[in-house]
Structure formats: C-alpha cells, structure tokens
Amino acid sequence: MTIKKKKIGGQTVKLENPPKIISTYSIVGPKxxxxPLSSYxxxxxxxxxxxxxxxxxxxxxxxxxxxxxxxxxxKLKEKDIDYLFSGDLLNQIISSTFAAREFSIPFFGLYGACSTMSESLSLASIxxxxxxxxxxxxxxxxxxxxxxxxxxFPLEYGSQRAQTxxxxxxxxxALVLGHEGKYPQVTYVTTGKVKDFGQKDANNMGAAMAPAAVDTIVSHFKDTGRKPSDYDIIATGDLxxxxxxxxxxxxDEYGYNIRQQHIDCGEIIFDNEKQNTKAGGSGCGCSAVVFTGYLYKKLMKKEIRKVLLVSTGALMSTTSSLQGETIPGIAHAVAIEMN
Amino acid sequence: MTIKKKKIGGQTVKLENPPKIISTYSIVGPKxxxxPLSSYxxxxxxxxxxxxxxxxxxxxxxxxxxxxxxxxxxKLKEKDIDYLFSGDLLNQIISSTFAAREFSIPFFGLYGACSTMSESLSLASIxxxxxxxxxxxxxxxxxxxxxxxxxxFPLEYGSQRAQTxxxxxxxxxALVLGHEGKYPQVTYVTTGKVKDFGQKDANNMGAAMAPAAVDTIVSHFKDTGRKPSDYDIIATGDLxxxxxxxxxxxxDEYGYNIRQQHIDCGEIIFDNEKQNTKAGGSGCGCSAVVFTGYLYKKLMKKEIRKVLLVSTGALMSTTSSLQGETIPGIAHAVAIEMN
Structure with missing residues (x-):
C-alpha cells in the first residue's frame, strides 16, 4: 500500500491541499x-x-x-457542486432534506446536534x-x-426559562469550499468522540457539552503540537x-489557559442581559451564522488570521431524556487560516 | 493545484486504493x-x-x-479505529450516539433514513x-x-397494516474497512440526490423511494460505463x-433491464406471505444485516463477485407528513467486488 498517511495524531488529520472557503452566507431571524453581531x-x-x-x-x-x-x-451553479453536506436539529433532519430536495446535488445528511457546522465542514474539507x-x-x-x-414546550405554553x-x-x-483563490483555508480537522459526564439537566446544555469541547481542544493541541496562542480565536459552538x-x-486542569483566545458563539450572538437569552444562544444555526457571518468576514479582512472553530453538540432526544438517560456531548474542531 | 481528480462522472468517484471490508457482524431480532436468511x-x-x-x-x-x-x-481494538460512521432512524439518532458513547472512537453521526448503510459505507470508503x-x-x-x-402507532394500539x-x-x-488482505473491496461510490415525485402515503414507502433508487442506479451506469450484467447482484435497500x-x-424506461441481477433487501429478508410482513422489510437495519450477513458471506465464499449495494431512504418525519408534505427519497450506491 502506498497511501500517504494524513492522520497526525489520535483524532486529527492535516490537510495537504487545504480547501478554501470561497464564499459564505448567513441568514438570521429578527432577534x-x-x-451585537447584527452588522455581520x-x-x-x-x-x-x-x-x-x-x-x-x-x-x-x-x-x-x-x-x-x-x-x-x-458565482457557481448547483451543477458545479459535487456534494452537499448538511444537517439540523429537527427529527429526521427535515430542514436539510427538504432544502436538498430543491437542489440537484449529491447529498450526505448528517446529525451532530449543534456540532453540525463543524461536522459538515470537517467532512466537506476531507x-x-x-x-x-x-x-x-x-x-x-x-x-x-x-x-x-x-x-x-409549545410556545403557547409560555413556560418559564431557567437561568442556565x-x-x-x-x-x-452555508459555505462553499473550492481549491483556488485567496480565501481562508481549512488546515486541520480534529474529530470528536462522544463524551458523557453524567449531566442530566436538559436546561443546562453548556455543562453537558463542555467536557466534549475540552476533550477535542486538548486532542487538537496534542495532535498538532499547537498551543492556544497559535490561534487568534478559539470559537466554541454554543456552550x-x-x-x-x-x-x-x-x-486549566489540562495545562492550557485559553481565556485570551476563547469566545463562545452562543455567548456572543445575543446581548444576553438585554435580550433575556439567559446563558446565551444555542442550536446548529448558532455557530453556523457566527462563523459564516462574523468570523469569516474578520478572516477575509485579515483582522484575524487563525481560527479554531469547535462546534459542540448535545446528543440527547426527548425520548432518551424521558427514559432517564444522561446527555452525551460531542465537539469537532476545524482550524481555519488566512494567509 | 495538483490534486488528482477521482470524480468520474456527475455522482460517482472511483476509489484508487479500494478499501477492503475486513469483517462484518449482523445481529437480528427473533422474527x-x-x-429465509436466518443461517447467514x-x-x-x-x-x-x-x-x-x-x-x-x-x-x-x-x-x-x-x-x-x-x-x-x-482482531482490532477500539484504539485501532480512526473513525466511526453511523446513523439510525430514531429522533436525534440516539441508537448511534448512545452506542458511540461506549467507544473511544472519533464519531461522525449520519442521517440518511434507510439509506444509512450505504451512506456510512460511502463516507467510510472515501x-x-x-x-x-x-x-x-x-x-x-x-x-x-x-x-x-x-x-x-404505539404497538398496544394494534392498528391494521396496509398491503403496501x-x-x-x-x-x-457493522463492518470494518482496512487496507490489507483478501477481502471484498469497495471500488465505486455513487452518491444520491434527494428525489421527490410527490408520493404522500407513509404506508407505501417503496413507491416513495423507487425514483431515488432509479436515479442513482442510472447515474452509476452512466458514470462508470457499466451495465447491469457487470454485477452478479444489484441489491436495493428496502423498497x-x-x-x-x-x-x-x-x-426499463431508461433502457436498463436489471431484473436478472436485482434483489431487494426488504423483499428477501422475510417470507412475506408466511410472516405477514406485507410488502417486505424496511429500516436502516434491513440492508445493513442483509449486506453484512447474507451478501458479504456470499462474496467471501466467492459465490458472487460483484455487488452493487443501493440502500434507499424515505426522508420524511411525522411532522412533515402531518404538515401535508410529500415524501422525498434518496439512494446511495456502493460497488463491492471480490477478486
């Protein structure tokens, strides 16, 4: 076998022909x-x-x-696109499949809960x-x-929200990957493992997903030999x-202080005090629009050069919660760099 | 850019280092x-x-x-495995994520309804x-x-089943792909598009998925230049x-007579008359166990040499059906050959 190995550690591959993110589009609701990121x-x-x-x-x-x-x-047509990778939170990912129905593009459906933006970007990059x-x-x-x-609950129920x-x-x-041009490029893909630390509170997803985020970020540093200061921004999904x-x-317990680089897409998308969004935003769309809107535009303007995007997902369903199960989490990291 | 192109047509890639299916395992329920496939x-x-x-x-x-x-x-440990690709039918694919929680393996969650076996095999092969x-x-x-x-319906409801x-x-x-040994190998991957011909009857999934199966099989023949007789078996998912x-x-309308090669995993897994399974079996597990059980073992014994596995999925949810939506389908084809 003469296949050149691209795996550089337990969970990371180095991309030798780094694909470029040649365009992005972000669409959001009124709220x-x-x-704070409105203009992006x-x-x-x-x-x-x-x-x-x-x-x-x-x-x-x-x-x-x-x-x-x-x-x-x-400036591409759907016939130019080789594959569409997408997923969402709805049962049987109907947002994705009914959108994909409108395009004549070979389609891979994914489910990674709120980690889906980095999951789809990982597989698309590979x-x-x-x-x-x-x-x-x-x-x-x-x-x-x-x-x-x-x-x-149904919105009409008007249930009270927990602080967490x-x-x-x-x-x-959405974004398009291509091979040519001066655009931010995907250099490393670190794929997460499912982690479960026994969190059961469906109103505290951040705590359920944090161990997965930590596991993936630590693995990324170990596999690549990089350290927090090698990035301008480490953007977790929706913790x-x-x-x-x-x-x-x-x-900290693993010996990495990431506070200077670390932002969380869920924390920064709303003004949580004024907008009454409690602990912050969540959902697949959260890291998707923060990346395709805010971070991508900052990369294009070279205001930042190196981003580690770490979308995080809580892998429970209403059935698993009703059956007393804990909430496993997953996080996938993708390194994106502008030369 | 010096990347060698592996796409040989609109929807198909040819694998130049064909991965080998070095082991499979199939587990089924009592029914x-x-x-008829019991012994496999x-x-x-x-x-x-x-x-x-x-x-x-x-x-x-x-x-x-x-x-x-x-x-x-x-003869592998979980630490030897680089990636796990899996999915299932349950909301938020909890069968897969709760199984993945038990393994320390980087995990990509998929949703392709009943097409998931060929979707996971496609991405794993790539x-x-x-x-x-x-x-x-x-x-x-x-x-x-x-x-x-x-x-x-809940089983306790005892609802009557339609003939369709x-x-x-x-x-x-489940199966393991490796690079070495004398095993069936994956040679071509043809990725399906979402097709919707306006079928609305959730009790007639076969009709909803047939157009997707046809589209993918026709694309496979066109992309590869192959014809039905190049295969010993063309196994559709669960039509x-x-x-x-x-x-x-x-x-027939596309000029291909596949009757001689065509079996359907859903049709052959049960004795539909005796077992009262109406039009046949379905579910992600259907083509999964028919492939990993029946077809793989026939390939290993060289009773057959060339299989085109075409798992098919109906991409609806209870919500989409209640909202009056039609049922889109998808099918992915994977060519598996034993030298």
Whole structure:
C-alpha cells in the first residue's frame, strides 16, 4: 500500500491541499438581527416564518436561501457542486432534506446536534482534500420556534426559562469550499468522540457539552503540537456563558489557559442581559451564522488570521431524556487560516 | 493545484486504493431469525429487548454489540479505529450516539433514513481511500418496536397494516474497512440526490423511494460505463416488493433491464406471505444485516463477485407528513467486488 498517511495524531488529520472557503452566507431571524453581531449577517429576516405556514418549513426555507445565496456569491451553479453536506436539529433532519430536495446535488445528511457546522465542514474539507470534489457546500440551520416545540414546550405554553437555559438561534449558515483563490483555508480537522459526564439537566446544555469541547481542544493541541496562542480565536459552538466558563476551568486542569483566545458563539450572538437569552444562544444555526457571518468576514479582512472553530453538540432526544438517560456531548474542531 | 481528480462522472468517484471490508457482524431480532436468511446472520436474539427496559435502549445495545463483535472478528481494538460512521432512524439518532458513547472512537453521526448503510459505507470508503484512516467502522440499526411507536402507532394500539406497508427490521449491521488482505473491496461510490415525485402515503414507502433508487442506479451506469450484467447482484435497500417492481419498470424506461441481477433487501429478508410482513422489510437495519450477513458471506465464499449495494431512504418525519408534505427519497450506491 502506498497511501500517504494524513492522520497526525489520535483524532486529527492535516490537510495537504487545504480547501478554501470561497464564499459564505448567513441568514438570521429578527432577534439575532438585534444582537451585537447584527452588522455581520448577510440577511436579517423581518418575519421568522419566512411567509411559510409552519416554523419547520420556515427553517428549511432559510437553509435553501443560505445555500442558494452562497452559490451566487461564489458565482457557481448547483451543477458545479459535487456534494452537499448538511444537517439540523429537527427529527429526521427535515430542514436539510427538504432544502436538498430543491437542489440537484449529491447529498450526505448528517446529525451532530449543534456540532453540525463543524461536522459538515470537517467532512466537506476531507472530501475536498482527498481529491474527490471540486466544490462542496456545507450548511446547517436551527429555528427557535421549531426547536422549542420539538424539544421543550409549545410556545403557547409560555413556560418559564431557567437561568442556565439557552435560546435556540434562528438562522442558517452555508459555505462553499473550492481549491483556488485567496480565501481562508481549512488546515486541520480534529474529530470528536462522544463524551458523557453524567449531566442530566436538559436546561443546562453548556455543562453537558463542555467536557466534549475540552476533550477535542486538548486532542487538537496534542495532535498538532499547537498551543492556544497559535490561534487568534478559539470559537466554541454554543456552550453559552456557563459552558464557556466551565470549559476554561477544565482546560486549566489540562495545562492550557485559553481565556485570551476563547469566545463562545452562543455567548456572543445575543446581548444576553438585554435580550433575556439567559446563558446565551444555542442550536446548529448558532455557530453556523457566527462563523459564516462574523468570523469569516474578520478572516477575509485579515483582522484575524487563525481560527479554531469547535462546534459542540448535545446528543440527547426527548425520548432518551424521558427514559432517564444522561446527555452525551460531542465537539469537532476545524482550524481555519488566512494567509 | 495538483490534486488528482477521482470524480468520474456527475455522482460517482472511483476509489484508487479500494478499501477492503475486513469483517462484518449482523445481529437480528427473533422474527428476522425465522426468515429465509436466518443461517447467514451472526447472532439471532431470543428477546428483542436485549434485556433492556426500552426498545430504544435495546436498539442501541444491538448496535453496540454489532460494533464490538465486528472489531473482535477483525482482531482490532477500539484504539485501532480512526473513525466511526453511523446513523439510525430514531429522533436525534440516539441508537448511534448512545452506542458511540461506549467507544473511544472519533464519531461522525449520519442521517440518511434507510439509506444509512450505504451512506456510512460511502463516507467510510472515501475517507479510507483518501489516506485519512487505517481502519474505519460503518454501522447502522433499526428496531421494529422503536420505529413503530415513533413513526406510526404505539404497538398496544394494534392498528391494521396496509398491503403496501413494510415491516421495520430489528437488527444492526457493522463492518470494518482496512487496507490489507483478501477481502471484498469497495471500488465505486455513487452518491444520491434527494428525489421527490410527490408520493404522500407513509404506508407505501417503496413507491416513495423507487425514483431515488432509479436515479442513482442510472447515474452509476452512466458514470462508470457499466451495465447491469457487470454485477452478479444489484441489491436495493428496502423498497419491498412494490418498490422493487416499480424500480424494475422505471429502469426499463431508461433502457436498463436489471431484473436478472436485482434483489431487494426488504423483499428477501422475510417470507412475506408466511410472516405477514406485507410488502417486505424496511429500516436502516434491513440492508445493513442483509449486506453484512447474507451478501458479504456470499462474496467471501466467492459465490458472487460483484455487488452493487443501493440502500434507499424515505426522508420524511411525522411532522412533515402531518404538515401535508410529500415524501422525498434518496439512494446511495456502493460497488463491492471480490477478486
């Protein structure tokens, strides 16, 4: 066998032909559009139903828009795209599959809960690096109202929110990977393991996901020989304020102080005090729009050069919670660098 | 850019370092164990709860067993495995994530409905061929009782079944890909597009998935220049009797007569008359156990040499059906050959 090994450690591959993120598109709901990152999003909806008769259809429409618009920005047609990788939070990922129905693009459906943006970007990057594709689209979405009624309570119920709870982001992010041009490129992919530290509180997802984030970030440093200061920003998925603080503390125990570089997409997307979003934002769409909106634009302007995107997911369902199960978490890390 | 292109047509890649399926394991429920393929399965359960207190936990336990046992057969430890790809039918793929929690293996969660066996095998093969891994596990599962109560009615309801309905297979299949040895190898991967021909009847999944199967098989022939007689067996996922007949007719329209090679995993796993399984079996576990049990063993014995596995999925949820949506389908094809 003459296959050259690209795995450089237990969980990390180094991409030798780093794919480039040649375009992104971020679409968000009205509440996200009133938050601190407002000016970075490509589109802010006035109406979070997108004129559709259900929140689920609205979510799928957002993803359709994100994919369509990122293709336009890249000056590509759907026939140019080799693969579409996407997933979302809804049962049987209907936002993704009903969006994918509108495109004639070979489709891989994913489920990684809120880790899906870095999961789709990981697989899309690997398939590009391996020479299997010229252009690949990665996308994901979430919607506050479809998530609330699926995972928690119908909105009409008006239930009180816990201080540790997070607010599912209404939004979708999509991006196109290509081989050419001066764009941020994906250099390393560190794939997470499922971690379960026995957290059971579905209103405290940050705590459930923090151990997974820590495990993946530590593995990334060990595998690559990098250290926190090699990055301008380490952006975790949607740990929120509580999960972000917990992650920083746990990282200390492994000998890494990441406080200077660490931001959490869930913590920064809302003004949590003013917007009453408690511990912060969550949902697949959260790290998707923070990356495709905020971080990508800062990379393009060279305000930052090196980002480690670590989307985090809580892998429970209402059934597993009702059956007394704990909440396992997962986190995937992707290193993105602008030369 | 010096990346060698591996895409040989619109939807197909040719694997230049074809990964080998070095072991498989199939575990099925009691009813599947009474069917015509009984002697090919590695393990037949006497009790479809696996001694667990819920069907969901039983399904996850089956997948855990399938993964553990295929590792044992391959004489590998979990630390030898670079990636685990798996998915299932349950909301938020809890069978897969709770099984993955027990292994310290980087995990990619997938959702492709009943197409998941060929989806996981496709991505696992691509990642192997690209040199990103030494060993990868692909797995999937389904369970009659967890699927019935999630997608249709509680078992206690005792609802009558339509003649076109299918019986979700209780079973899990897992396999290990490696680079060395005399084993069946994956040579081509044809990735499906989401196809929707407006079928709305959730009791006739075969008809919903047939157009996707036809689209992928036709694309495979066009991309590779192959014809039906190049295969000993073309095994569709779980179209059942009705979907299989429809697929054969639709293939005629494209100028391909596949009747001689075509079997459907859903049609052959049960004796549909005697076992009252109507149009046949379905579920992710169906093509998983028919491949890892029946077809793999026939390949190893060289009774057959060339198989095109085309697992098919119906991409609806209870929510999408209640909201009046049609049922999109998808099918992924993987060519597996024994020298």
């Amino acid at each position: 996200e559009g009133q938050g 999003f490509d589109q802010i909806l006035n109406d979070d139903t997108c004129g559709k008769e259900s929140f689920e259809k609205a979510e799928s429409q957002m993803m359709f828009t994100a994919i369509s618009e990122t293709l336009k920005k890249a 398939i590009m690096d391996g020479g299997f594709a010229d252009y690949v689209v990665a996308a994901t979405s979430s919607h506050f109202s479809s998530a609330e009624r699926q995972f928690r 709870s997070q607010w599912t982001v209404t939004g979708s992010g 929120g304020k509580i999960g972000r603080e917990l992650t920083d503390k746990l990282m | 599947e164990g009474q069917g 399965f590695d393990q037949i359960l006497n009790d479809d709860t696996c001694g667990k207190e819920s069907f969901e936990k039983a399904e996850s336990q089956m997948m855990f067993t399938a993964i553990s046992e295929t590792l044992k057969k391959a 990642i192997m061929d690209g040199g990103f891994a030494d060993y990868v596990v692909a797995a999937t599962s389904s369970h009659f009782s967890s699927a019935e109560r999630q997608f249709r 309905s299918q019986w979700t297979v209780t079973g899990s299949g 059942g009797k009705i979907g299989r007949e429809l697929t054969d007719k639709l293939m």
